[in-house]
Amino acid sequence: MDYRDVNRANWNARVPIHVASDFYDVEGFKAGQSPLRAFEREEVGDVSGRRLLHLQCHFGLDTLSWARLGAEVTGLDFSEAAIEQARAIAADCGIPARFVTADVYDAAEALGGATYEIVYTGLGALVWLPDLTRWAETVAGLLEPGGFLYLAEFHPFAAILDEETGTTVAHDYFDRGPHVWEYPYTYTGSEILEHQTSVQFQHGLGEVINAVVAAGLRVDSVHEHGHTLYRQFPSLTGNRGDYRFPEGAPRIPLMYSLRASAS
Template identity: 75%
Template sequence: MDNYLTTNRANWNARVPIHVDSDFYDVDSFKANGRSVLRPFEVAEVGDVSGRRLVHLQCHLGLDTLSWARLGAEVTGLDFSDAAIDQARAIAADCGIPARFVTADVYDAVGALGETYDIIYTGLGALVWLPELTHWAEVAAALLKPGGFLYLSEFHPFPQVLDEETGTMVTYDYFDRGPHVWEEPYTYTGGRLIESYTSVQFQHGIGDVVSSLAAAGLRVDFLHEHDHTLFRRFPTMSGDRTGYRLPEGTPRIPLMYSLRASAG
């Protein structure tokens, strides 16, 4: 636990060259074709971003960040991986998109950014890297202009309690927050890590997220749960990267969620 940040930063720095070259991110087509990697429900729920200042916390390579810029936002991305931020800056330059990218841990974002924003965006798979959400929510509140909002889309914690094969039996403890230490030589893009493949992750329930935002003085406008996800979470699922679902006729469970919380 004492070294979680150092361990995770090394892990993500090692992932960066693999991710940049992967078919999963397909950086070349992102630069060439002007495409967006945002999910349709995200664009619909956030609404018009034209002329609005948006910061993407835990932005990795910045493809989501730059996708918001292509929709008209003035964007900043922040990530603790210096290797990821170097790539994000290079991709932005190759795309001709004005964007600011800053290297910092999310808990240090207020001082590192020195600005406030209309919109905070944080995307899928971000919260598992944070040991606690109280400070995270306080950072979000401090970064928002009056009337601004945080928008979060995340993988739902409920599937984490189910068995890996069928997704039908409760096997794991929903209230086990971690830390969980993983030794994974492959990333989610399929590439193999030859070093720094240890990571430390944490689980957060829906109540943890909502309560932390409320305690920071933000007003939760909505919490939407979704019956699809972006990878084959269980072998019985079918679909593609736009959405994997359980077989038709199977009782549905929440697989992702999205939330908006506004500043006063």
């Protein structure tokens, strides 16, 4: 099984469902809303006039949100269907952006040797990559001297808890996979996927940090966040994009963010 071919088919099938979903709310985006989290905007800082590359960009709403904040953006994803939608949304909104279809490990060649001031990777990206050492080396090669990587991700600790209650350790933190999943739906709704198999790889926080350091980047900050994008456990309260444990309940990290600079 080639995990890339399997996952590409799965994500190509997800694209039209995601574009039509309330979860992504494309019409809201076109009306001016931004899916970027407040902590991302704060930790990345002013992007005006800066060249920003978004790896594993899906159909580009985060990418185009950075463009609205003034960045010169390029988005890259291995799903042809996603890139087609990203280009269409950019055109509809009149937002200048470049979108490229390529696997993340082939980014340097696909982008023609270009380098960037910011390489951004958003939520839910790393679980699709088997080799973080190669990923971090790819990122380092795409950064200009003085540029930085900014990563926002779901926290791997939360992934070891049982999905029903979020109170019991049910999964092995150190089991990197591959994990082959057969699931008829995507996370945005109940429409049946044409291609239902996916292959995922779990990565611990230490593994991510060590890969970034080994690639020659300097870690500037790692922040752990007590809220998440979706209702990961039934006990979480909140609304779209901001789900948390109830006040007074014990908390665990649900997301994290990392910023690392090139010398």
